[in-house]
Amino acid sequence: MAVDREQVLRAAASLLMRKSSATMDEVARAAGISRATLNRQFAGRDALVRALEELGIAECEAAVARAVIDDGPAADAVRRLVQELEPVARQLAFLYSENQLFEGDKQNAGWARLDARLVALFRRGQEAGEFRIDLSPVWLTEALYGLLVSAAWAVCEGRVAPKDLSSNVTELLLGGALRTQK
Amino acid sequence: MAVDREQVLRAAASLLMRKSSATMDEVARAAGISRATLNRQFAGRDALVRALEELGIAECEAAVARAVIDDGPAADAVRRLVQELEPVARQLAFLYSENQLFEGDKQNAGWARLDARLVALFRRGQEAGEFRIDLSPVWLTEALYGLLVSAAWAVCEGRVAPKDLSSNVTELLLGGALRTQK
DNA sequence: TCATTCTGAGACACTGATGTCTCATTTGAG
DNA sequence: CTCAAATGAGACATCAGTGTCTCAGAATGA
Numbered sequence: 266m267a268v269d270r271e272q273v274l275r276a277a278a279s280l281l282m283r284k285s286s287a288t289m290d291e292v293a294r295a296a297g298i299s300r301a302t303l304n305r306q307f308a309g310r311d312a313l314v315r316a317l318e319e320l321g322i323a324e325c326e327a328a329v330a331r332a333v334i335d336d337g338p339a340a341d342a343v344r345r346l347v348q349e350l351e352p353v354a355r356q357l358a359f360l361y362s363e364n365q366l367f368e369g370d371k372q373n374a375g376w377a378r379l380d381a382r383l384v385a386l387f388r389r390g391q392e393a394g395e396f397r398i399d400l401s402p403v404w405l406t407e408a409l410y411g412l413l414v415s416a417a418w419a420v421c422e423g424r425v426a427p428k429d430l431s432s433n434v435t436e437l438l439l440g441g442a443l444r445t446q447k
Numbered sequence: 448m449a450v451d452r453e454q455v456l457r458a459a460a461s462l463l464m465r466k467s468s469a470t471m472d473e474v475a476r477a478a479g480i481s482r483a484t485l486n487r488q489f490a491g492r493d494a495l496v497r498a499l500e501e502l503g504i505a506e507c508e509a510a511v512a513r514a515v516i517d518d519g520p521a522a523d524a525v526r527r528l529v530q531e532l533e534p535v536a537r538q539l540a541f542l543y544s545e546n547q548l549f550e551g552d553k554q555n556a557g558w559a560r561l562d563a564r565l566v567a568l569f570r571r572g573q574e575a576g577e578f579r580i581d582l583s584p585v586w587l588t589e590a591l592y593g594l595l596v597s598a599a600w601a602v603c604e605g606r607v608a609p610k611d612l613s614s615n616v617t618e619l620l621l622g623g624a625l626r627t628q629k
Numbered sequence: 630t631c632a633t634t635c636t637g638a639g640a641c642a643c644t645g646a647t648g649t650c651t652c653a654t655t656t657g658a659g
Numbered sequence: 660c661t662c663a664a665a666t667g668a669g670a671c672a673t674c675a676g677t678g679t680c681t682c683a684g685a686a687t688g689a
Contacts (some may be wrong), residue, residue, distance in 0.1 A: 304679080424586075437587075443623075491648075650672100
């Protein structure tokens, strides 16, 4: 028995990303368990979404850790980061559209921690002369999230090849669309 | 009397962007009308969202037309486009998270028309040697949407100044985060 | 083997949103 | 002013989703 809690969360994320209005019954069926068991694991839909958020944050933080973003050139750090973040992109896309998470006044502090890490990375790149200074680190952080989510959607709809996801995000974020002579 | 249908739609968009789970009653109150009248104007929540989508598409197409994206350098066309698209960004952000719109098999053809226009713009830029060719026009289009939505969110949460929205999107999309010698 | 624990299926009541209706009131045109 | 049209407020039934419960059956471990 022993329901694999994490597997349930992954199935839920996968379904909810495509259909955020999915029923608890649909979520349960997608996870291969019964609605009763789903309710035993997560006390209500809200708790499920919160757990999803918690898992997403944890995986993002793990990705940040693996990418060792404080070492070496900031541009390379961004490349590693996006690479590591790629598997989390789908879940991020769901959480991104779940703005219910951000309207309460008890937002998960994990996002602030993550933001701080990324903002620090971009600021480091600016201070090292790698990144332009007319775009604020906060905006660059938001843009990174946004591009990641957009790319996940595009892949999900078959408009972009999965293998191109990470390079697309990285190249656009760092280099932009214009041709430049480096 | 004569309820201003468009004003109702704008109020609904403004509310639904922040709280996509808002009740029809809340929407009505936000628009300054009664729930009965709201239901007289839009037969059900679904019809309301569809009308919102229709309005969003129309405004985007109007913005595209005003930006005359087929004239002059593609980069300048993108700048004009983002400038014109800025007022629609909030509504776009709502529609972007309303993935219910895209799961049915009767998607609004307006999106395809818009996509085609933008894809053509980026392709033109590539053929003119302005844009790099290792990022597909489809991806650049998705990235434009994504950055616009991210920026709208960032502004909405006070992380980015409203006046910087358009330049942030344009600069990042075209030039990227790296410092380059042009 | 037995006992414990967990699961699945179904039934149940409850809640909240929705759509519809009525009726008094207000608005605006003629 | 007069009247038709539209609005607001409220009541109402309906419905889908939810959370809880029970019970039988399966899995697990001693």
